[in-house]
Amino acid sequence: MxxxxxxxxxxxxxxxxxxxxxxxxxxxxxxxxxxxxxxxxxxxxxxxxxxxxxxxxxxxxxxxxxxxxxxxxxxxxxxxxxxxxxxxxxxxxxxxNSRDKLVACQMMVNDKVPVPITAHVGAWEDTGRSVNRVGGCPCVVKSTEGTHGSGVFLVRSEQQARQLVYQMLERGMRPLVQEYIQESHGVDMLLSERGPLVLEVNSSxxxxxxxxxxxxxxxxxxxxxxxxxxxxxxxxxxxxxxxxxxxxx
Ligand SMILES: Nc1ncnc2c1ncn2[C@@H]1O[C@H](COP(=O)(O)OP(=O)(O)O)[C@@H](O)[C@H]1O
Ligand SMILES: [Mg+2]
Known part of the structure; x- marks a missing residue:
């Protein structure tokens, strides 16, 4: 049958x-x-x-x-x-899992899939330290639950990053500070100088x-x-x- x-x-x-x-x-x-x-x-x-x-x-x-x-x-x-x-x-x-960029990154790292260095910031006062961790400015600030480019920001100063993280936390969103892969022009796979890095997973x-x-x-x-x-x-x-x-x- x-x-x-x-x-x-x-x-x-x-x-x-x-x-x-x-x-x-x-x-x-x-x-x-x-x-x-x-x-x-x-x-x-x-x-x-x-x-x-x-x-x-x-x-x-x-x-x-x-x-x-x-x-x-x-x-x-x-x-x-x-x-x-x-x-x-x-x-x-x-x-x-695919709808949460933080979870997706954690799972990919666990399976040895390379991802950009990503920090989830719990308190806005820690923004500067997170920016340093991911290699300084420019860096990317994004919401872990965003889609279609909404809530993804390229930031050029620590001050701007702090402001965005503060606003996201205030609205109950979970902000990520991420290493900016400048040399890349791909969509969800970034071709970095150290090889391809995967940004996120799409389930449909x-x-x-x-x-x-x-x-x-x-x-x-x-x-x-x-x-x-x-x-x-x-x-x-x-x-x-x-x-x-x-x-x-
Ligand atoms: N860390 C990064 N470095 C360089 N470009 C990025 C980075 N993060 C996001 N982008 C660019 O922004 C686009 C949208 O970000 P992404 O994390 O995929 O969120 P969305 O859920 O909105 O697709 C990506 O397709 C990529 O072109
Ligand atoms: Mg994407």
């Missing part, structure tokens, strides 16, 4: 969604696109339910395309699918630019990754069935 994939996306007409649907269908998956915000989640002891127009959503895998503005609601939907045991391309926890990247720029069929690779994981999970289910039969003997 064909494996059933649900693409969670608010825009079935969007380039990236269309590409992912097309490539997944091409490798033999039955695909449906559902707007995650239209789903009703029933949380209960015996597994819970995910309903669309009153009907339970049945699928073997999901591919979440959760935009920044619907993170909280989208992640709750993804978590409910995880609890049902379906294959999930990028799990709820990964989506949340637009595919149009990256497919055109690299000539890599990214949507196909995602679809193939999905299929491999579906095959692994089917094998695991079969193995656990065998085990329970053996135990009964």
């Amino acid at each position: 064909e494996s059933r994939l649900v693409v969670l996306s608010r825009g079935p007409e969007l380039y990236s969604t269309r590409r992912l649907v097309r490539e997944s269908e091409d490798i033999g998956l039955a695909v449906r696109v559902i707007d995650p915000l239209t789903l009703t989640l029933v949380v209960e002891q015996d597994g819970g339910k995910i309903l669309h127009g009153g009907w339970p959503v049945e699928c073997d895998a999901i591919l979440p395309r959760i935009g920044y503005s619907i993170t909280r609601r989208g992640v709750a939907v993804v978590r409910q699918f995880e609890q049902k045991g379906v294959v999930v391309v990028n799990p709820s926890e990964s989506i949340l 990247p637009g595919l149009e630019g990256i497919e055109k720029a690299t000539g890599v069929n990214v949507a196909r690779k995602v679809a193939e990754f999905l299929k491999e994981n579906l095959e692994i999970s089917t094998k695991e289910i079969k193995n656990s069935d065998n085990k329970s039969i053996n135990l009964k003997k």
Whole structure:
């Protein structure tokens, strides 16, 4: 039987969604696109339910395309699918981690992925010391939860950095002071004099630019990754069935 994939996306007409649907269908998956915000989640002891127009959503895998503005609601939907045991391309926890630049940096450093020196400043009085730590001015001040360039500032003086950090802390934001990689013109990967440095991770990247720029069929690779994981999970289910039969003997 064909494996059933649900693409969670608010825009079935969007380039990236269309590409992912097309490539997944091409490798033999039955695909449906559902707007995650239209789903009703029933949380209960015996597994819970995910309903669309009153009907339970049945699928073997999901591919979440959760935009920044619907993170909280989208992640709750993804978590409910995880609890049902379906294959999930990028799990709820990964989506949340990718939305926090500080967490993403910490995780990348842990896995030996090079990042620019980054300081999270807890008290505005420490701004000057943080600026020195990241190599002095000019440096970058940004909010750990910003997106699309909002809340990213190139600062040329310690005074300016202090002001920004103060304002961010006052608004309940978490400010980062970061080494400025002047020689770089890339987007989220900076080509520094000491090699490439990764700035952040995107859990639902637009595919149009990256497919055109690299000539890599990214949507196909995602679809193939999905299929491999579906095959692994089917094998695991079969193995656990065998085990329970053996135990009964
Ligand atoms: N430390 C840095 N050095 C040089 N350029 C940077 C640095 N941080 C951010 N930028 C530039 O600003 C852009 C936006 O910053 P980024 O941290 O990716 O936040 P956003 O979530 O807004 O994409 C980056 O794509 C990059 O071009
Ligand atoms: Mg970015």
